[in-house]
Amino acid sequence: MxxxxxxxxxxxxxxxxxxxxxxxxxxxxxxxxxxxxxxxxxxxxxxxxxxxxxxxxxxxxxxxxxxxxxxxxxxxxxxxxxxxxxxxRQRWVPNVSEKAKSLVQNNEELAGKIVKVAQTSEYGKYEIKEHIDTCFTCIAKNLPIENQIALILKDIYDFSIKDICLILEKSEGIVKYLLQNARGSMTDIFDNRCALVNKKGACNQCSELNGWFNPKQNQQQELLKLDLVKKSKKYNREELFKLRTNLVKAIDPLKSDGHELQNILLKCNQMAMGEIDINNSII
CATH class of the missing domain: 1.10.1740.10 (RNA polymerase sigma factor, region 2, helix turn helix motif)
Structure with missing residues (x-):
């Protein structure tokens, strides 16, 4: 043998x-x-x-x-x-990106650092799919910690329920409940905020950032590349959530073409939540 x-x-x-x-x-x-x-x-x-x-x-x-x-x-x-x-740390709030946007708009130095990364970094490229990945992270941080962990382990990294039970030291019933609750909360927040698939969505950051970093790019063409947008009229909310998780699973947030830009945007969210002192932060 x-x-x-x-x-x-x-x-x-x-x-x-x-x-x-x-x-x-x-x-x-x-x-x-x-x-x-x-x-x-x-x-x-x-x-x-x-x-x-x-x-x-x-x-x-x-x-x-x-x-x-x-x-x-x-x-x-x-x-x-x-x-x-x-x-x-405190849980993030659904409008954390809007809070971060306001923070950046009122801080020329911070805005300049973001523009510099976008214009000069090899990994400062911007695509809407990467923003959706970041959005998934931000919305997941609205959840209780155990719900967030269970969701990411199962839906993004494909851990089995049995393994998640061991990782969280919880019973199968509790882990399944955490997952159900997390998916429901994520779906509700996405449904109310995402302007890509809902004209009444509160968050237009995808479009705004794309216009900022890629002013010559046809925004409508970029949107139509996404299955999320193409199928938004066809699928229900739960199916749209699965589309999002499939998109997120395909991205390595530490190695994507826009990982440096995404990192600085997440730091802005941390500043908006008071996790990082804007006056002492090194970005």
Missing amino acids: MKNPKEDLLLDALNGNINAFQSLFAEFQPQLKSYLYRLLANRNDAEDITHDTFIKTYDKLKTFKSQASLKTWVFQIATSIAYNYLKR
Whole structure:
């Protein structure tokens, strides 16, 4: 019988070989960091907690019992660290983007930094699909933390209900309830705010930002590229939510063509929520 290289690596790691553990950890580290970024909405925080998770999981590796995969066990520890961090923050509000817009409009220096990233950065490109990804993150932060975690793990990263139960240390019934509640809340907020699919939607930021960063681009043509818009008259609210999650799943928020621009826009939202001091922030 052929040996499983991963089993050998895990055995070496359990025997104290940090290089073996690093090899195992590296396989899902990009996804872990992406997940934490969606939870925390801050690249530096995501990187710090990823680093803390590596140290903590290596230190606790001898307690790993293989009742779940190593990946699920690591995500459980990372989620616990992120959860404790998020408990110190308030939930975001549905109109956080509008608050951030007002903040930027009244701060020339901040507006100038955003324009500079958009005009000079290799990763400052803007497409509506990337804004929808950011919008998904912002709206998810309106949810209670456990609902947010369950939703992102299941609908964006395809974790099973069983694995989410282990990560959150909740029963199957509670996890299913958290998911149902989260999807319903997200659908309601999107339905009331998204101006892409609802003419009465309150948030026109997609159109406004596109006009700011891509003034020569035909806005209508850009909108029509999105299945979300094409199918908005055909599908119900729940199906539209699934379309959004499929779009978000296809994007790595840390590596997209517009990730630097999206990062600064999320920081503006953090400023609007009082998580970052606008006077002392380095963007």
